[in-house]
Amino acid sequence: IGYLVYTVILTGLIYPISGAWKWGGGFLDAMGFYDFAGSLVVHAVGGFAGLAGAIVLGPRIGRFKEDGSPNSMPGSNLAMSTLGVFILWVGWYGFNPGSQLLISGSVNVHAVMLIAANTTLSAAAGAVFAMVTGWLLFKKPDLTMALNGALAGLVGITANCDSVTNNEAMLIGLVAGVLVVLGMMVLDKAKVDDPVGAWPVHGLCGIWGGVAAGLFGGHPIGAQLAGSLIIPVWAFATMYVVFSALKSLDML
Numbered sequence: 001i002g003y004l005v006y007t008v009i010l011t012g013l014i015y016p017i018s019g020a021w022k023w024g025g026g027f028l029d030a031m032g033f034y035d036f037a038g039s040l041v042v043h044a045v046g047g048f049a050g051l052a053g054a055i056v057l058g059p060r061i062g063r064f065k066e067d068g069s070p071n072s073m074p075g076s077n078l079a080m081s082t083l084g085v086f087i088l089w090v091g092w093y094g095f096n097p098g099s100q101l102l103i104s105g106s107v108n109v110h111a112v113m114l115i116a117a118n119t120t121l122s123a124a125a126g127a128v129f130a131m132v133t134g135w136l137l138f139k140k141p142d143l144t145m146a147l148n149g150a151l152a153g154l155v156g157i158t159a160n161c162d163s164v165t166n167n168e169a170m171l172i173g174l175v176a177g178v179l180v181v182l183g184m185m186v187l188d189k190a191k192v193d194d195p196v197g198a199w200p201v202h203g204l205c206g207i208w209g210g211v212a213a214g215l216f217g218g219h220p221i222g223a224q225l226a227g228s229l230i231i232p233v234w235a236f237a238t239m240y241v242v243f244s245a246l247k248s249l250d251m252l
Helices: 002-023 027-031 039-057 078-095 106-138 143-158 166-189 198-215 221-248
Strands: none
Touching: 002 027, 002 039, 002 221, 027 221, 039 143, 039 198, 039 221, 078 106, 078 143, 106 143, 106 166, 143 166, 143 198, 166 198, 198 221
16 A cells, blocks of 8 residues: 555656656756756656655665674576666667657757667666676675666766767766765665665666766756756655655555
């Protein structure tokens, strides 16, 4: 019941309101804020809503030891996890290039091809550098780091995929891959249990995508910083209230 209630609120109210601030011609759009396919409007909202839920619910039993150190609880089927990531990666070619809305005429064809190439390069760079970062920090390569790194690169490029060069796309993916590993470490330090790394991937790298649109995409950096702050705060604050209310009603 709790799942159904918060799903209706999140998809029927939280997403549409902040989405309208940009894609509905609202105040963020008037400021010049840019988010091509939703690093913030889509991903950061989900990531910060998930963070609110993780904080309110608390960690799974056994996730943290008595001394506060994290206890790894890996997934049971990494082959299925890998398949899921590749399905998402393929789906992103509808998500990002599809947001161009047209593929007729040379201008639109060129734009769609640039977006698709940038999406690929950022995801690949994210996978490689998340694995390398985890390898350096934890002394061994980790497939799950690479998988989340690919998703991080996809989220990071989503806001700016039509506005950056191929080399810039790889740099955006590189940074996203590093950020997702550091983000998971921050959650462990804070004793927040995020089982699939939703906040590091979608929340933290969603913010990075918005900022990167200003740093590399030529969009007003002030507007990008504003949107990259306002939307996550909106999602986290509203959903924290929702999750807290559901928990107080014993519905979580």
